[in-house]
Amino acid sequence: MLCIDILHEFELGVWKALLQHLIRMLHAVGENKVVELDRRFHQVPPFGRDTIRRIGYNVSELKQLAARDFEDILQCALPAFEGLFPPEIDSTIQSLLFTLADWHSVAKLRMHTDETLESLALLTKSLGQELRHFEEHVANALETFETPREARSRTRRKQKKGGADVGREGAGGSTATAELGVTRKAKLYSLSTYKVHALGDYVSQIRQFGTVDVTSTQLGEARHRQKKRQYERTNKRNFESQIAARTSLIENIRFIDQQVALAKGLPLPAGPSTNQQKAYVDEEGAVGPLDRRYNIAENGDWILLSKLLQQTTDDCAFTHFHEQLLDHILARLHSLPYSWDDPIFPASEYKDVDLQKDRIYTHGSTRFNYTTYDIRRCQDTIKPALRFSSSGVTRSGTTTRCHVMMIADEDDGQSRSQHPYWYAKVLGVFHCNVRHRSTGQDDYERMDVLWIRWLGVDPDQRVGGRSRRLNRVGYVPDSDGPGAFGFIDPADVIRGCHLIPSFNEGTRDDLLTGASSVYDLDGEDYRYFSIMRFVDRDMAMRYRGGGIGHMNHGVQQDSQRPQVNDSDSGSEREQDDTSDEEFSSNNRSSDSESNTSESGDSDLELDAD
Structure with a gap:
């Protein structure tokens, strides 16, 4: 029996063939679209140690790419391709890319249940329908030819075989490339391949042989590279x-x-x-125990709080920094739920906070430990977007791993069908030694805090279900009050998250009321970020639901369409950000400890074949 091989059948087969044709279609739309695609992919931030690597400048060339690179491109393709095609076909392509990424995330799970296999069966059916619709109505809507690289490669291959003047003669259904005079042949998209046909066998073979990593050739090829490296250490005789x-x-x-x-x-x-x-070893070589909720270094560079406030008087992001920090410390000293935005203590009580030597200690990273869907312990490293020193505040050189997600905590009695997570950009990682003067506390206690900039979910966007779109978030404007920024306890963070700018939506410069060091770009912020729910298998299961290693397994129905079993991944509390503009900082108090399940939106409603 021929076993399934997701590496060659899907990542280097179905997906690679589709990606090649999408690039041919972009060449047909306009060469500037191809340049824009390359620019967008290169701006995709990396994630994790090697989950999403930095993508090169010329994705459209598809040169020297391994299967892991095609996997990264698929997981980041939705915001990169958005808006590049004419509107009449762009929506269909977005839906197809979503379905491909959704199918891929479920097929590669390392732990399956009856519910996930049933979901995979439905997704396989949906993927077949999407691919057939694309082939019949979209792929050939534009007259597509070989890319310049494909034409050059074909010409070189034929010339090596002794062909003379290959490709220089004109022919019907061809077009010429100016730089070499090479004819580009017409290329059509076809599903008549074994690799497409093999996708229908995945559910049955997973039931029979186990998860796809058992039958994939990925492990064998990785071991082959290992042996080649070991061979280099021998004298090449009797190796x-x-x-x-x-x-x-x-x-x-x-x-x-x-x-x-x-x-x-x-x-x-x-x-x-x-x-x-x-023990986990991150990219800096630091080891941290996985049984803790998070790891922050014992020591850090200290700065005087009073001096920091003097240095940042012209930075609008620090307008409420002092009062929010003291309010946060007071709440935790009293063992009370702290406020996510508005202060809960009167300013007269701030004098009760005794900050040892007026010092706060800054750190360059923090590591969050979490349990994955398949009951493993993993760790995400988060690096703040700002660098604090005695000379002032500057933007960090690496601001690509600074986003976190936490359980949404609503206290307004709204329906739990809303988004279950809150998102934030970590601007600073601090610890300070504090005590409460009024209670007669003798010893200082260490308190770890994160200074963050809030992101709110776009309430007007339809996601999941038939829409097959990613959730997107945007910064809370500081016109809403102090709630655009805030302090949180690192223990409230679930894990890091991967946010990619929604390139098609552009940027805006009206979210902050003045100059600041926290802008994404020079004086501008991205209007929206796409939440990359398919960045890894654990993240996909947090949105799909049903993860064995996650805390809560309650079923939350999606109002848009029926579900197979979209249970929540664990202890997710809903989010419903409302505002007079796109986002809101209202109703963010942490006085509710109830957990909820999120709405899964990956089992698509299907028509019968």
């Missing part, structure tokens, strides 16, 4: 025995390290033979 001896030596050393760690009570070093919980 088999040398590789075997080196492998045995590495395993023996790892075993000794584990025994030493166990004897001293230290975390076990990560390695293939480590069966117990591994």
Whole structure:
């Protein structure tokens, strides 16, 4: 029996063929559209250690791309392609890209249930319908030809075989490229391939053989690269025995390290033979235990709070910085739910906060630990968008991993069919040593805080269901009051999230009332960000629902269409941001501890074949 191979059948098969044809269609629309596509993909921020890597300048060339690169392109394709095609076909292409990413996220799950397999069966049916509709009504709506690179490659291959004047003669259904005089042949999109046909076997083969990582060739090819690296360390003679001896030596050393760690009570070093919980090593090489909710360094560079306030008098983002910080500290000292936006204590009580030596300590990163849908412990590293020092506040050189998500906490009694998460951009990571003067507290206690800029969900956008669109968020305007910025407890963060600018919506400069260091660009912010729900499998299951490793499994029906079983991924409380403009900072208090399930929006309503 031929087993499924998602790497070659889908990522390097169905998806690669579709991507190639979409690029051909963009060439037919206009060369400037191809340039814009390359620009957008290069501006996609990376995520995680290697979940989403930095995408190169020339995606349209499709040069030197591995399967993991095509996977990254698929996961980020929706905002990159949005608005590049004529309106009459752009909507269909967006729906197809959403369905492809949704199918891919479910098919690659490492832990399946009956509900996820039933969802995959429905998504497979929907994907087939979308692909057929694209082939019949969209793919050939434009006259498409080979891309210039495809034409050049074909010409070189034929010239190597001895062809003379290949491609220089004109022919019907062809067009010529000016730089080489090479004829570009007409290219049509076709579903008549085995790889498309094989997609229908995934559900049955997963039930029979297990998850797709069991039958995928990805592991074997990765091991092949490992052996090639080991081969380079030999003298190229009798290399088999040398590789075997080196492998045995590495395993023996790892075993000794584990025994030493166990004897001293230290975390076990990560390695293939480590069966117990591994410590996580991030891109900076720092190790943090995974049993904590978050990890922040013990020490940091300190700055005087009074000096910081003097340096930022002209920065509108710091207008309410002092009062919000003291209000947040007071609430936590009293063990009360702190406010997400408006102060809850009168200004007269702020003097009760004793900030040791008037110092706050800044940190360059924080690491959030969470349980995945398949009951594993993972970690996201978040780096603040601003750098604080004694000389002032500047924008950080790397602002690509600064977004977090947390449980939406509404206290206005609204329906729980709203969005279950809140989103924020982390501007600063601090800790301070504080005590309460009025209670006679003798010892200072450490308090970790995040200074954030809120993002609100666009209430006017239809997402999920038949719309097949990503949620999008935008910054809360500071005209709403102090709620555009705020302080939160790091323990309230679920994990980091991946937000990509909605390039088609452009930028705006009216969200802040003055000059500030927190703008995304020079004096401008992106109007919207797309929430990348397919960035990894755990994130996809948080929006789909039903993750075994997530806390809550209540079913939340989507009002737009019936569900198979879209249970929530865990302890998600709803969000319903309302405002006189796009977003709002109202109704963000943390006095509710109730959990809710989110509306799943990935099992699509299908017509019978």
